[in-house]
Amino acid sequence: MPRISLLDPTKTGRQAQELQTKLRRLVVGQEEAIQEIVRTYQTFVAGLCPARRPVGNFLFLGPTGSGKTRIVEATAEALLNNPRAVIKIDCAEFQHSHEIAKLIGSPPGYLGHRETHALLSQEVLNRHHTEKRKISLVLFDEIEKASDSLWNLLLGILDKAVLTLGDNRPVDFSASMIFLTSNLGAAEMAALCETRLGFQPPVSDDSQTHQKRSAQMSRAGVAAARKRFTPEFINRLDKIVTFKPLGYAELREIVNIELEMVQDRILVSSKDKAFSLNVGESAREFLLAEGTDARYGARHLKRAIEHLLVQPIANLIASGQIHRGDFVRVSHRDGASSLSFSREGVVEWQAAESIAA
Numbered sequence: 492m493p494r495i496s497l498l499d500p501t502k503t504g505r506q507a508q509e510l511q512t513k514l515r516r517l518v519v520g521q522e523e524a525i526q527e528i529v530r531t532y533q534t535f536v537a538g539l540c541p542a543r544r545p546v547g548n549f550l551f552l553g554p555t556g557s558g559k560t561r562i563v564e565a566t567a568e569a570l571l572n573n574p575r576a577v578i579k580i581d582c583a584e585f586q587h588s589h590e591i592a593k594l595i596g597s598p599p600g601y602l603g604h605r606e607t608h609a610l611l612s613q614e615v616l617n618r619h620h621t622e623k624r625k626i627s628l629v630l631f632d633e634i635e636k637a638s639d640s641l642w643n644l645l646l647g648i649l650d651k652a653v654l655t656l657g658d659n660r661p662v663d664f665s666a667s668m669i670f671l672t673s674n675l676g677a678a679e680m681a682a683l684c685e686t687r688l689g690f691q692p693p694v695s696d697d698s699q700t701h702q703k704r705s706a707q708m709s710r711a712g713v714a715a716a717r718k719r720f721t722p723e724f725i726n727r728l729d730k731i732v733t734f735k736p737l738g739y740a741e742l743r744e745i746v747n748i749e750l751e752m753v754q755d756r757i758l759v760s761s762k763d764k765a766f767s768l769n770v771g772e773s774a775r776e777f778l779l780a781e782g783t784d785a786r787y788g789a790r791h792l793k794r795a796i797e798h799l800l801v802q803p804i805a806n807l808i809a810s811g812q813i814h815r816g817d818f819v820r821v822s823h824r825d826g827a828s829s830l831s832f833s834r835e836g837v838v839e840w841q842a843a844e845s846i847a848a
Contacts, residue, residue, distance in 0.1 A: 507533040513569035520741035552712040553734030554677035556788020576619035596657035649727035676715030777823040
């Protein structure tokens with residue numbers, strides 16, 4: 492009798508597991524989108540993607556500031572070590588048919604043909620490939636604003652993974668993940684979402700209530716997409732993911748992530764003046780309160796951190812109040828409209844430098 496071994500089809504490979512871990516560290520509150528990207532990438536790594544099709548076609552729906560663009564950048568950072576390794580097409584710039592020439596180039600014989608460089612050429616797609624990973628990430632942002640000409644191009648890309656440029660050169664998208672984003676359904680989702688933002692955390696829903704609300708928001712997003720997009724377009728998508736509005740807990744976690752990124756910026760951009768930044772709990776709550784806006788999600792929070800934390804730090808560096816090796820503590824006093832900054836550990840650092848000298 493042959494030996495029978497049970498297999499576990501739910502287990503992911505090492506590369507997919509690494510991608511999942513990095514995405515969970517960089518993206519907050521959108522587990523469904525993370526899982527879909529990881530599953531698609533696992534299929535790509537295993538070599539089982541359908542022939543003559545992109546690696547994956549995703550439509551991300553949801554309100555602004557919920558992380559639709561962020562998760563694409565995070566995928567680029569996780570796979571290609573560069574969050575900017577995304578070919579981004581802002582569809583608001585292609586609302587008229589004649590503007591399509593910027594994407595595919597002008598045909599031979601047209602004025603300016605030689606000066607026109609297609610934004611979606613094979614060279615552009617392959618620009619960010621590495622020795623380990625030959626994959627491209629293409630983002631069509633605010634897809635509902637695209638012209639009919641761009642829609643026709645997209646149908647061919649999503650279906651056959653091919654695009655023909657103005658000079659008849661083919662572009663192969665079979666090693667590309669295609670991401671489309673849209674704010675469709677955001678108003679309907681906001682009406683369903685009862686999350687309260689502000690100083691205090693919202694009262695937690697039980698699991699059943701949370702799942703029911705998530706399902707309602709997903710249905711609202713998909714229904715809005717089906718009203719706007721044609722059936723032939725919907726049928727070319729592998730997955731429609733609805734991004735939920737971010738609540739207190741998610742925004743609180745984003746504050747921590749953004750502050751870690753600020754520290755990284757300090758270490759990278761000011762090596763000769765690198766210092767340690769410690770943001771206290773009172774300061775974090777103040778940033779969260781000032782950056783909370785149900786309409787703009789995490790985007791408003793990032794602006795608040797830039798205005799209330801990063802710009803004052805830049806002033807302190809430029810005015811010579813912070814020195815290399817300092818320990819800078821950030822806090823907030825009740826009722827104050829700004830953060831407080833104090834420097835600690837200067838004597839110890841200067842003593843260490845004297846000993847080293």
